Amino acid sequence: xxxxxxxxxxxxxxxxxxxxxxxxxxxxxxxxxxxxxxxxxxxxxxxxxxxxxxxxxxxxxxxxxxxxxxxxxxxxxxxxxxxxxxxxxxxxxxxxxxxxxxxxxxxxxxxx
Amino acid sequence: xxxxxxxxxxxxxxxxxxxxxxxxxxxxxxxxxxxxxxxxxxxxxxxxxxxxxxxxxxxxxxxxxxxxxxxxxxxxxxxxxxxxxxxxxxxxxxxxxxxxxxxxxxxxxxxxxxxxxxx
Numbered sequence: 146x147x148x149x150x151x152x153x154x155x156x157x158x159x160x161x162x163x164x165x166x167x168x169x170x171x172x173x174x175x176x177x178x179x180x181x182x183x184x185x186x187x188x189x190x191x192x193x194x195x196x197x198x199x200x201x202x203x204x205x206x207x208x209x210x211x212x213x214x215x216x217x218x219x220x221x222x223x224x225x226x227x228x229x230x231x232x233x234x235x236x237x238x239x240x241x242x243x244x245x246x247x248x249x250x251x252x253x254x255x256x257x
Numbered sequence: 258x259x260x261x262x263x264x265x266x267x268x269x270x271x272x273x274x275x276x277x278x279x280x281x282x283x284x285x286x287x288x289x290x291x292x293x294x295x296x297x298x299x300x301x302x303x304x305x306x307x308x309x310x311x312x313x314x315x316x317x318x319x320x321x322x323x324x325x326x327x328x329x330x331x332x333x334x335x336x337x338x339x340x341x342x343x344x345x346x347x348x349x350x351x352x353x354x355x356x357x358x359x360x361x362x363x364x365x366x367x368x369x370x371x372x373x374x375x376x
Contacts, residue, residue, distance in 0.1 A: 182361055186302075193352055193366045194302065200360055237302060241362035245318065248302045 147171055147240050151249035157257045164225040166252045168238035173219060175242065182241040185214055185223045188251075189234040197236075198223065230256065259283040261353045261367030268373045273343050277370055279336040279353030287311070287331035290356030292363055293338045295349035295372075306338065307356065321347075343374045 148171035158164045174181045185198040196205045198214035201221060211226040225232055233256060238249040265277040277293070293305040306327040308315045315327050326339040336353055353367040 176361065180360070184362055193369050195366065196364050199357075199362055199364070205364065239302075239362075241360075244316070245304050246362065247304075251301050 146245060147174070147243050147247050149238055149240055149247055149249040151236075151238055151252050153252060154250060155253045155255070157255050158228045159257050160230065161227050164228050164232075164254060166223045166236050166238075166254075168216075168221045168223070168249050170219045170221075170240055172243075174240050180242075181217075183214075183216065183221045184239045184241060185212075186237045186239060187232075187234055188237065189231070192234070194237065225254075228254070228256070259355065259365045261355065261365060263351065263353045263367045263370035266351065266370030266372045268375065269343055270376050271344060271374055273374070274339070274341045275343065275372060277338040277340065277351055277353075277372070279367055281334045281336065281353075281355070284355070286329075286334040289358060291329060291336045292354040292356060293327060293336075294352045294354055294363075295347075296352070296369075297346075297349045300349075305351070308336070340372070343372075345374050348372060348374045 150169045152167045174183055181201055183201050186194040187197050188194045197208050197212050201216055202214040213224045215222050235251040235253050237251050260282045262280045269275050288310050292307040295305050296302050306317045308327045312329050324342045328337045350369040350371050352369045354363040355365040357364040
């Protein structure tokens with residue numbers, strides 16, 4: 146199975162400041178169709194996960210444009226341009242190129 | 258609006274059984290892969306099982322193979338997970354998740370149902 150490794154595991158940030166989370170895969174995530182299916186999910190406290198970003202950088206329906214995904218090869222990044230209170234939670238990267246789909250350990254975003 | 262509502266969780270003794278259900282609405286259920294994922298207390302996310310739209314193809318994580326059975330009733334827009342021979346390590350919140358029709362992956366998650374395996 147593909148191992149997804151996130152850093153940092155915890156990220157204290159100041160409201161209004163940017164935040165960045167990294168994710169690395171143990172092997173190439175290039176699908177046979179040529180795309181890379183690296184996705185990001187957000188899990189607010191007490192809530193189920195929610196899809197934010199798919200295929201590296203495509204925002205899912207209703208996701209604010211302060212969330213940006215980027216990356217290539219085996220290294221990927223989720224950036225939040227200006228952190229808001231509602232962004233507190235755990236963020237997971239997930240690959241769906243290979244089956245079974247696998248997740249990173251999660252990064253806890255908290256306000257300083 | 259796409260909605261997935263799970264039910265059937267609860268407290269069960271080791272070796273016992275439970276059947277989870279997920280009622281779907283707001284989309285053509287029969288056209289989508291559907292997944293069960295779980296999250297153990299304080300832990301991350303793990304894939305459990307998935308089933309193709311027409312129910313002709315299923316897959317299971319090694320940890321549940323032979324004990325869990327995924328199924329669906331497309332006429333009732335409902336997904337199921339029959340869980341037998343439950344173990345303490347199956348304790349988790351179980352999520353019903355819709356597979357995307359546009360790309361390999363999952364897009365919409367239910368609220369989850371909690372399964373606790375304990376004597």
